[in-house]
Amino acid sequence: MVLNNIEKLLEKYENGETTLKEEQQLKHYFSQETVAPHLEVYKPMFAYFLVNKQEQFTKDIPLKTKRTFNYKWISVAAVAVLMLGFYFNQPDNSCEEDLLGTFCEPEQALNEVTRSLAMISSHFNKGASTVNYLNEVNKGTATLGYLNEIENTTSIIFKN
Structure with missing residues (x-):
């Protein structure tokens, strides 16, 4: 039992x-x-x-953790301070002629832009004039459309 x-x-x-x-x-x-x-x-x-x-656990459990100093953040902060120092200590070179693409006078910049746009326009017009023959192709396809209409009407006539 x-x-x-x-x-x-x-x-x-x-x-x-x-x-x-x-x-x-x-x-x-x-x-x-x-x-x-x-x-x-x-x-x-x-x-x-x-x-x-x-069974019993016999090891001591530390209640407070030791605080370690993280040196990685000090290096990151040092690099950031150096970069900011280099950025803010650069002299103002906004009006020097030796910098590529910068102009001190607004009139000089306007003249350069108009000259560049005129050159682009002339090259664009030259390219567009060589493509004018495509209009003739469009006229030819329109004529083919008339031939399709004629073919449709003849098929209607001969089917009846």
Whole structure:
């Protein structure tokens, strides 16, 4: 009868339906020397639970962490300060003629822009004039459209 009860408790234990009192009964049964031969498989598992229950953690747990100084952020800040120093210490070179594409006088800049736009316009007009023959192609395709209309009308006549 006890063996039948243990088997039922094992089935409940595997399904996760046992209470703490029933689990204590199982641990007590498997801690004995004599266990039913077909239940010997469970004995090491419950023996492990008993041994594991007696284990204790003996190391000290530090409550305060040591604060380490991160030197990476100091190097990042130093680079940022140097870059800002170089940026703000540069002399104002906005009116020097040796810089490429800069002009001191607005009239000089306007003359340069109009000269560049005139050159672009002349090259564009030359290119557009060589493409004028495409208008003739458009006229030819329009003539082909008239031929399609003639073909449609002849097909209507001959089908009837």
